[in-house]
Amino acid sequence: MRTERKEKKYLSSKRVIAYEMMFSAGNFNKDFGTTYNKNGTTRQQILTGFTLTQSVSIQSKEVNKIEKLS
16 A cells, blocks of 8 residues: 555654554445434435555563654
């Protein structure tokens, strides 16, 4: 993923070693909006977009260095 490359570049510039970085697989979720009828009950759900999330973990013995990044 393009963002992952940017994150790796940023973390490397902060002297985080590549093998200390772990990126999770991307997770795609559908986002929906809900329309209601006059009675206030759900009429339909409409797809409004998608959300992509990914987490990054760093395992390092240099806790102080990593803590400064957060």
